[in-house]
Amino acid sequence: MADPETTRNPLARGWLFLLGAVIVLAGLFFLGGGAYLAWLGGSLYFVIAGIVLVLSGLLIARGRGTGAALFGLAFLGTCLWAYGEVGLHFWPLVSRLFAMAVGGVVVALSVPLLTRGKGARALGWLSAAVLAVGVAATAVSAFSPKGVIAATETPPPVVPAEKTAAPADWSAWGANVAGTRFAALDDITPANVNQLKVAWTAHTGELPKSTGAGAEDQNTPLQIGDSLYVCTAYGTVISYDIDTGAEKWRYVSGGTVPSWQRCRSVAYYDAAKGMRVTPLAEGADATVSPHRIFVPTVDARLIGLDADTGKPLANFGTDGIVDLKVGMGEVKPGYYQQTSTPLVAANLVIVGGRVADNNETGEPPGVVRAYDVITGDLVWAWDPGNPEVTREPLSPEGYTRGTPNVWSAMSYDAKLGLVYLPTGNATPDFWAGERTPEDDKWSSSIVAVNVSTGRPVWHFQTVHHDLWDFDVPAQPVLYDIPNGDGTTTPALAQVLKSGMIFLLNRETGEPIAKVEDRPVPQGHVAGERYSPTQPFSVGMPMIGNQTLTEKDMWGATPFDQLLCRIAFKGMRHEGVFTPPGMDRALQFPGSLGGMNWGSVSIDPTTSYMFVNDMRLGLANYMIPRADVKGGSGIEMGVVPQLGTPFGAMRERFLSQLGIPCQEPPFGTLSAIDLKTKKLVWQVPVGTVQDTGPLGIKMGLPIPIGMPTLGPTLATQSGLVFIAGTQDFYLRAYDSRTGQEVWKARLPVGSQGGPMTYRSPKTGKQYIVVTAGGARQSPERGDYVIAYALP
Numbered sequence: 001m002a003d004p005e006t007t008r009n010p011l012a013r014g015w016l017f018l019l020g021a022v023i024v025l026a027g028l029f030f031l032g033g034g035a036y037l038a039w040l041g042g043s044l045y046f047v048i049a050g051i052v053l054v055l056s057g058l059l060i061a062r063g064r065g066t067g068a069a070l071f072g073l074a075f076l077g078t079c080l081w082a083y084g085e086v087g088l089h090f091w092p093l094v095s096r097l098f099a100m101a102v103g104g105v106v107v108a109l110s111v112p113l114l115t116r117g118k119g120a121r122a123l124g125w126l127s128a129a130v131l132a133v134g135v136a137a138t139a140v141s142a143f144s145p146k147g148v149i150a151a152t153e154t155p156p157p158v159v160p161a162e163k164t165a166a167p168a169d170w171s172a173w174g175a176n177v178a179g180t181r182f183a184a185l186d187d188i189t190p191a192n193v194n195q196l197k198v199a200w201t202a203h204t205g206e207l208p209k210s211t212g213a214g215a216e217d218q219n220t221p222l223q224i225g226d227s228l229y230v231c232t233a234y235g236t237v238i239s240y241d242i243d244t245g246a247e248k249w250r251y252v253s254g255g256t257v258p259s260w261q262r263c264r265s266v267a268y269y270d271a272a273k274g275m276r277v278t279p280l281a282e283g284a285d286a287t288v289s290p291h292r293i294f295v296p297t298v299d300a301r302l303i304g305l306d307a308d309t310g311k312p313l314a315n316f317g318t319d320g321i322v323d324l325k326v327g328m329g330e331v332k333p334g335y336y337q338q339t340s341t342p343l344v345a346a347n348l349v350i351v352g353g354r355v356a357d358n359n360e361t362g363e364p365p366g367v368v369r370a371y372d373v374i375t376g377d378l379v380w381a382w383d384p385g386n387p388e389v390t391r392e393p394l395s396p397e398g399y400t401r402g403t404p405n406v407w408s409a410m411s412y413d414a415k416l417g418l419v420y421l422p423t424g425n426a427t428p429d430f431w432a433g434e435r436t437p438e439d440d441k442w443s444s445s446i447v448a449v450n451v452s453t454g455r456p457v458w459h460f461q462t463v464h465h466d467l468w469d470f471d472v473p474a475q476p477v478l479y480d481i482p483n484g485d486g487t488t489t490p491a492l493a494q495v496l497k498s499g500m501i502f503l504l505n506r507e508t509g510e511p512i513a514k515v516e517d518r519p520v521p522q523g524h525v526a527g528e529r530y531s532p533t534q535p536f537s538v539g540m541p542m543i544g545n546q547t548l549t550e551k552d553m554w555g556a557t558p559f560d561q562l563l564c565r566i567a568f569k570g571m572r573h574e575g576v577f578t579p580p581g582m583d584r585a586l587q588f589p590g591s592l593g594g595m596n597w598g599s600v601s602i603d604p605t606t607s608y609m610f611v612n613d614m615r616l617g618l619a620n621y622m623i624p625r626a627d628v629k630g631g632s633g634i635e636m637g638v639v640p641q642l643g644t645p646f647g648a649m650r651e652r653f654l655s656q657l658g659i660p661c662q663e664p665p666f667g668t669l670s671a672i673d674l675k676t677k678k679l680v681w682q683v684p685v686g687t688v689q690d691t692g693p694l695g696i697k698m699g700l701p702i703p704i705g706m707p708t709l710g711p712t713l714a715t716q717s718g719l720v721f722i723a724g725t726q727d728f729y730l731r732a733y734d735s736r737t738g739q740e741v742w743k744a745r746l747p748v749g750s751q752g753g754p755m756t757y758r759s760p761k762t763g764k765q766y767i768v769v770t771a772g773g774a775r776q777s778p779e780r781g782d783y784v785i786a787y788a789l790p
Contacts, residue, residue: 008063012113019110020061023071023103026559027053033562040569042550045081046562049074060107065115071107072127075100085551090146091664091704092554098138099557105131145703147665148738149682155736156673158605159482160184161716170223170755173265173341174599174711177412178478181601183756186717187765190734192789193719193742199766199788200245207780208233208261208772215261217772218597220711220753221784222268224291224307226761230770230784231263235297239310242766243759245786249310255299258334260354264409264597264753265341267294267349268307269373277346277417277452284375289313292373294349296338300324300331302351304376317376324351327381328364329398336364340597345412345419345451349373352406352421357469358428361643365398366405368421370454380454384423384442390454402426404443408597409475413490416507418457420492421447422472428641429469429591430580430620430648433527440465446476446494446502448509458509462496464531467523467580469591470497474599478506481607481674491674493602495595495611498576499545500537503677513539513677523579525622527645534577541672541679544615545589547575554663555655556693564661567653571619582622586653588662590618592707598724598753601714603735607674610720610735612685614667614707616660617653622646657693665705669712669722671738681738686725690749690777701727709775711753713767721767723750726774730754730767730787748781749774764788 008016027050034046052074059067078100086092108131111124161184168176168184175181188196208215215233222229227248228240235253240246271290280286291307302324304316312320324338325331335356343350348370355363367389368382383389385400393399404423411420425443426435435443444463449456463470474495480488492506503513517533546552553568555561572578573586580587593614601610628640628647640647653661660666665684673680684705691706692698710724714735723730728749732742752770759766771783 008113013063016063016110016113017061019106020057020059020067023057023060024054027051027057029559030562033566037562037566037569040566042565042569045078049078052077060110060114063114065111065120068107068111068114068124071104075104090141094138094142095554095556095561095663096558098135101131101135101138105135142702145684147684147705149679151671151681151737153680156606158718161604167758169225170221170757171268172222172344173220173267173409173753174411174475174477175755177343177345179409179411179475179599180477180479180604181599181711181753182603182714184716185756185758185765186715187758188715188719188767188789189717190719190741193732195789196742196744196767196787197790199786201786202240202245202247202784204230204232204236204238204782204784206232206234206236207782209780210261211776211778213259216751216775217770218262218264218710218751219770220265220755221768221770222266223755223757224268226759227307228768229266229268229293229307231266231295233261233263233772235263235295237266237293237295237305237310239307240784242757243762243764245784251295251305251310253295253297253301253303255297255301257298257337260334260337260339261298262339263296264339267342267344268292269294269344269349274373275346275414277348278372278379280347281372281375281377285315286374288315292316294342294344294373296340296342296351298337298339300336300338300353302338302342302349302371302376315375322371322376324353324369327393327398328367329401331364335359340407340409343410343412343419344373346414347373348379348451350410350419352410354407355405355427358430358639358641358648360640361428361434362401363427365401366403366424366426367399368406368454382421382449382454382456385436385438404439407471408473409599411476411478412451413478413506416490417451418448418506419451420476420478420506421449422474422476422494423447424471425466425469428639428644428648430467430622430639431528431641431644431646432465432467433529434644435465444470444472446472446492446504446509448506460502460504460509462494462500462502462535463498464534465529467528467530468577468587473497473593473596477600477602477609479602479604479674481512484675493600493609493674495600497589497591497594497596499543499589499594499613501540501543501611501672502537503540503674511539513537515539520577521574521579523581525581525646530579540677541670543595543611543613543670544668545576545594548573548586548588548617548662552662554661556657556659560655560657560659564655567619567661580620580622580648584619584621586617586619588617588653589614590616590652591650592616596709598709598711601712601720602674603714603716603718605716606736608680608735609672609674610712610714611670611672612667612708612712612722612724613670614709615662615665616707617662619651619653621649623649658695659693667706667708667725669708669720669733669738671735683733683738683740685722685731687727690727690774710751713754713756715756721754723752723754723769723771725749726776728774730769744787746771746785747783748772748779749777751775
């Protein structure tokens with residue numbers, strides 16, 4: 001029989017040489033990277049696989065059938081290694097096996113060119129067929145959700161919330177001042193939600209220009225009567241008719257700053273419903289403009305508008321404006337601004353403020369101030385740096401500079417007379433050697449203050465001496481948990497960037513769910529101090545904050561997985577409280593979370609709380625002052641931290657393809673039963689349809705679970721809505737099971753909070769969401785979209 005190597009035609013020889021060369025290059029990549037990984041103490045698999053692949057490729061290039069056999073051996077060995085590392089978990093196996101299986105199909109199909117033996121050829125065809133079926137089945141299976149934690153118990157009996165003939169307006173950012181983001185409406189149900197259609201679309205006329213640190217539409221509209229109120233990232237307020245989307249009025253605030261333009265919502269005051277907790281100033285007329293809208297601006301103004309006309313309130317502040325820079329000392333452009341909604345509590349409108357992170361020490365004060373809703377007069381101030389301050393600053397330089405601030409939304413319990421403040425930490429984030437005892441006392445805490453005086457009643461700290469930018473990022477949500485005996489416990493639920501959830505008694509600040517102070521790793525940066533322990537909320541589920549290992553590394557291919565393994569083994573990672581150091585350290589979750597400003601929603605008919613998260617790591621290290629070159633406190637890269645001995649480097653923990661280095665999901669939606677404190681269900685949220693490797697859209701609705709940024713909405717009918725994903729969809733889930741029951745394609749992505757109302761004119765229930773663009777997408781829009789049943 002003739003030697004196939006001598007009788008093979010030039011095209012076949014060329015193909016085998018090309019195939020062999022590709023396998024050799026893959027093997028050399030494995031061998032070189034694997035050797036470095038092994039030197040770092042990582043897995044030996046890539047070295048071994050690399051050697052076998054190089055030999056396989058050389059033999060195939062020379063037309064030897066043993067090359068195909070070696071490739072098969074490498075594939076079988078990879079299967080055993082993959083199973084040993086991750087078992088039968090889908091996405092980890094895809095990362096390890098899919099590319100090798102595709103290569104196996106090609107090699108198996110080439111076997112007839114390598115040998116004339118009938119048995120070998122048959123084995124080649126059979127292997128190709130089996131592998132091709134496996135590849136196809138994997139590709140098809142990728143379009144169904146993986147890693148789902150299904151509800152295993154029968155949902156609790158529904159106890160309907162109280163409803164009246166006229167359902168409550170959506171009168172605050174979180175639906176109400178408790179922040180539950182719940183509506184006692186049941187026209188739209190899991191059974192008919194798939195009939196939802198666009199009822200009307202409006203345009204704000206202002207496109208937010210950013211993919212991160214600039215302008216972002218993160219708005220939740222308010223609905224009062226027959227009016228919908230929307231604010232844009234640039235501080236323009238627009239009133240729309242709730243049934244048609246027709247514009248009623250528009251107010252342009254005209255505020256500009258270099259970065260971080262947002263308006264998450266306006267606030268509303270109704271004089272007919274508002275009780276007073278402080279006396280009205282002599283001569284003030286509360287009957288003027290009894291319906292009031294308050295808009296915060298990025299250039300630190302609080303503007304009062306007549307809700308019916310959009311005109312500035314003549315009797316509020318100066319021509320409707322309170323200058324929030326008064327008493328703040330020097331405020332550089334972009335260093336102090338309003339991004340979250342003000343809180344209207346009784347007759348007060350209360351504001352904190354975002355302070356620029358990581359630029360320098362001594363940045364503007366983190367003071368929280370309450371103004372009279374009628375006059376705009378300052379009623380009280382809480383200065384975290386000086387307990388003697390009760391209203392105006394006691395120093396000509398203003399309130400205490402560089403103190404912990406309240407940049408997120410606040411909550412209010414009228415019965416207890418308490419306002420709940422979620423605090424950040426004193427800037428900068430990653431160096432705290434300069435912080436004062438007062439800074440350490442109040443940072444990263446929930447602080448309950450008396451609504452009439454602003455004096456602290458209790459506070460609970462979620463992170464001691466915070467070195468991770470683990471601000472309390474979300475509105476504290478207030479809910480009365482049924483005890484089963486007719487009584488309830490006044491609870492406060494707080495989600496955190498760390499992936500933890502604290503459940504406290506909102507009257508006392510004492511934990512309802514168990515909290516343990518546990519020892520944590522200690523750092524070694526000269527001049528820094530470290531808390532020996534940190535509070536862990538062990539009595540509540542923790543979401544996406546596991547301590548990572550090399551086996552958790554992932555990639556779209558084994559090549560970027562190898563690079564992620566190398567990056568991981570080249571860093572120090574000791575769990576969620578890995579302290580920053582001079583060496584490269586991995587913080588997981590990173591400073592985005594975990595959970596962020598979107599907060600949660602609660603369905604009181606089941607006591608289920610719905611939590612959406614993102615799972616993005618942060619690689620960081622400290623830079624000696626003399627070596628800091630440039631940098632800013634915006635987004636990633638070098639941050640200067642002027643006034644301290646160190647700058648800092650911050651980088652997202654991503655592969656070379658721009659994909660998170662740890663295995664999916666990268667974002668989920670979870671339901672937690674607040675009565676049992678147990679996780680009920682969890683599902684991945686979001687697909688790679690509008691994103692992908694290197695930022696290239698994949699166009700495939702593969703539900704891998706992507707980072708989420710934005711709020712949810714719960715309704716009495718058993719639905720949870722969310723739009724804050726990286727793909728362009730508004731989705732609805734069955735709140736009892738976690739099953740996705742509907743989704744609608746949006747023209748661009750959204751970070752907005754879905755909200756709902758029933759029209760007092762037509763009786764029709766609407767779901768409304770704004771769509772200005774997903775955070776990581778360059779596609780922007782100015783949409784306000786309302787959905788309704790036909």
